[in-house]
Amino acid sequence: MNEFIDHRVLKIRKFNRFYTNIIGLVNKTILESPYSLAEARVLLEIDNAVTCLASDLTEILQIDPGYLSRILRRLKKEGLIETKKSATDGRSQILSLTDRGKDTFTQLSDTSSAQIVKLLECLPLGAQQHLVEHMATIERMLSGRIDASVSIRDFQPGDIGYIVYRHGVLYAQEYQLDSVFEKYVLESLFKFLDKPSAGKILIAECCGTIVGFIGIVEISPTTAQLRWFLIEPEFRGAGLGRILVTKAMEYCNSKNYNHVFLWTFKGLEAARHLYEDFGFTLTEEKENNTWKNRLIEQRFDARLC
Template identity: 50%
Template structure:
């Protein structure tokens, strides 16, 4: 589903574009410290690394003007940086290759570019450099429509600490209002349960875990001891941008390992029938649907479900 971006969003993207274009302009003039522009260096790079590289492929890859590329390739040939090889299957096409001189020139360009990038970000701390790289990966993933693989390896799971409880309540209130239309009575329900969790907290039987990415809480899950070797799984949530990446499964694994370590015999949870992905995950961990009740709650008409897991049989 697409939506028309707000004027403020468009203005912010244009501001970033102007800033980054200025950075690229500085790089173009100074980073390579050579007679080659960034575009020329990129063409040499693609010729070296693109299998079966042709002028047509370069136009598609770089979205470059055909006339400009033609003049550039003629200059490279004159400088003995590239040579052409006629295609055996189609004489209309010529494959492009770097000469030995071309490979030497590209190696020096890469070394120079590496030095200048190091100079550009060298004043940043290690944490800020890492944040910069993560931000670049997120922008690339969002605009390309591809998953950001850096997320998967960078999400950490930890137990709760001061300040987390309020944020977990906030996340639940915002997300369930947005995705399911819950009203303020759900905020009260979640907040009251979390307050009770803190009031009665016992580290032997109770635990709250948070999934964290780049200092941001992106998921949660809890186990609350209910007496009689029984525990309840509560407050399971994964932010939309982090779903489908195994974060929920990692949180579930932490919770279930804790239950086994504490030798709980049974674990139960309450959910509702619209949470399809969560229900599938519960089922994959051995939970079984044991009860359903239909009623009006949190401003909606819901079918609540109880799921149980017998750890003695799991």
């Protein structure tokens, strides 16, 4: 395990320990009731399901079948659940909550919710919203599907300034470009705002946070330029760049452009491979000392059908 990976693992383990303690506080009231957290989860899943079998609970809760059987026996003995044979499979038992079970689950749920409210009350409303959004980010990112965690929208008021800001910060950090580059991006976006109908800017968001963007500017009725393509570092390598370029090229096709080009600079190999996958070829190279000494600008062109 290299040093960078090891650092991330330690950070995640530290968060896990912290959050385990928080969960312990949240669930304390449940544990002080006659029922364990596992039993409360079983009641929850039975209540949520239209038709619930023990095998369903084993898969949903990732619980040992023997342990689940003991929980179900206790809940049935307490009069919280009832069973009946499945009409399609006589070997299976359909689980459902009794009226007492529904009342018990409601009490457990309300108590748990009240405990969470107490945790949130110590935070400002804005911080509460950020907390919920970040939790959703963790859940969606760990689902392993970038398209499940990211939404794509058109630009809105305020986005232009943010695009300039992130270009200035990231290109200074990663490629040591000076503030003249930030000015160049700002001027190009000001020009776009003079006639936004002659182009499009797509914004990628994850749980309310901008994580990438791309722009298309009409140069002529037949030609467009791809611009302002940026993916936040933590979202690179997950397919988001390909999603944005795909949507940009779909837009170009919808406008019947037959020629699309872009300018970038030498050294951005991941981006270059992506452009080439979409039919772009390197057509020009030139030295540009405006933003950084000996920087080599590159032009890529693609012909559309």
